[in-house]
Amino acid sequence: MESKEELLATLEVKGVNRRDFIKYATLVTSVLGLAPSMIPRVAQAMTAKQRPTVIWLHFAECTGCSEALLRTTYPWIDDVVLDILNVAYHETIMAPAGHAAEKSLHDAMEQYKGNYICVIEGGIPTANDGVWGKVGGKTFLEIGKEVTKGALATVCIGNCASFGGVQAASPNPTQAKGASEALGIKTVNVAGCPPNVVNFMATVVHFLLLGKLPALDDNGRPLFAYGKTIHEQCPRRAHYENQEFVKKFGDEGAKKGWCLYEMGCKGPDTYNNCPIILFNDGTSWPVGAGHPCIGCSEPQFWDNKSPFYESM
Ligand code: FSX
Ligand code: SF4
Ligand code: F3S
Numbered sequence: 001m002e003s004k005e006e007l008l009a010t011l012e013v014k015g016v017n018r019r020d021f022i023k024y025a026t027l028v029t030s031v032l033g034l035a036p037s038m039i040p041r042v043a044q045a046m047t048a049k050q051r052p053t054v055i056w057l058h059f060a061e062c063t064g065c066s067e068a069l070l071r072t073t074y075p076w077i078d079d080v081v082l083d084i085l086n087v088a089y090h091e092t093i094m095a096p097a098g099h100a101a102e103k104s105l106h107d108a109m110e111q112y113k114g115n116y117i118c119v120i121e122g123g124i125p126t127a128n129d130g131v132w133g134k135v136g137g138k139t140f141l142e143i144g145k146e147v148t149k150g151a152l153a154t155v156c157i158g159n160c161a162s163f164g165g166v167q168a169a170s171p172n173p174t175q176a177k178g179a180s181e182a183l184g185i186k187t188v189n190v191a192g193c194p195p196n197v198v199n200f201m202a203t204v205v206h207f208l209l210l211g212k213l214p215a216l217d218d219n220g221r222p223l224f225a226y227g228k229t230i231h232e233q234c235p236r237r238a239h240y241e242n243q244e245f246v247k248k249f250g251d252e253g254a255k256k257g258w259c260l261y262e263m264g265c266k267g268p269d270t271y272n273n274c275p276i277i278l279f280n281d282g283t284s285w286p287v288g289a290g291h292p293c294i295g296c297s298e299p300q301f302w303d304n305k306s307p308f309y310e311s312m
Helices: 004-013 018-031 036-046 064-070 077-084 098-111 140-149 159-163 179-183 197-210 237-241 252-256
Strands: 053-058 086-090 116-121 151-157 188-190
Touching (some): 004 018, 018 036, 053 098, 053 140, 064 197, 086 098, 098 140, 116 140, 116 159, 140 179, 159 179
Parallel strands (some): 053 086, 053 116, 116 151, 151 188
């Protein structure tokens, strides 16, 4: 375990300067809707000695959520995340394989019983007792039940773990479901396909700072991130009000940055903070890049928000 100074020193060795770290802490503070005076406390929480243990499970998904975490354009954020969290088990990044991997999982569950955060990435097939998804001879359904039972809290990262995602799209032959529904438990749903990792980090920091999980909406999503629609926060909103719509990709309206409603934008019916926190080191987001929002943080968006290029 490292002290704050030791962690900052370790990060500096890895090429992360204090200013970048504070910039990130500032971003997390604003995502949480906290006053700027809280930045030092957020930075402190992110560098606390007591790091929360995480057991990260992969079920039916594309691993885009882990990729979003590891391949972020803050080249160092994976180091920060891995320093803030004590990741005891994560199939994509852990060294052990086969029986040794199974052992790591069970050792972690034993050692941190009642104290770890279970992060779930991916949907859970429930048809035929869940035989459509297995790791180490056990179904995702069995693993999910076993691991979440000893967890302090369960955080779903991505639409698949939250609501079933693409594998739950009609006709959903494996009867894939989100973890909450499949396992009958309460989960915090950091939705999106993939979600913004900043929202995941802010959820963890909220827990570190206040000792409890954030307030949630009816779909289990943290209100600090999913409390408003894309439409309410969209910089193209004035064009919507003026009825200035893009009619075809590449037309004059598209070049002028007009509203994408007629191109199928689902922003009016989608709750997320993309227009405010942006992706890729704060450079852009779907609508900012000229593409309609497809509603990727909403339950059953593959069915309910498609066709993606037809207006609502
Ligand atoms: Fe789902 Fe995660 Fe979409 Fe992929 O793994 S939320 S398919 S981008 O990334 O679970
Ligand atoms: Fe709303 Fe989408 Fe138009 Fe933005 S682009 S104003 S979210 S309809
Ligand atoms: Fe998803 Fe729409 Fe944001 S598609 S990434 S919720 S703009």
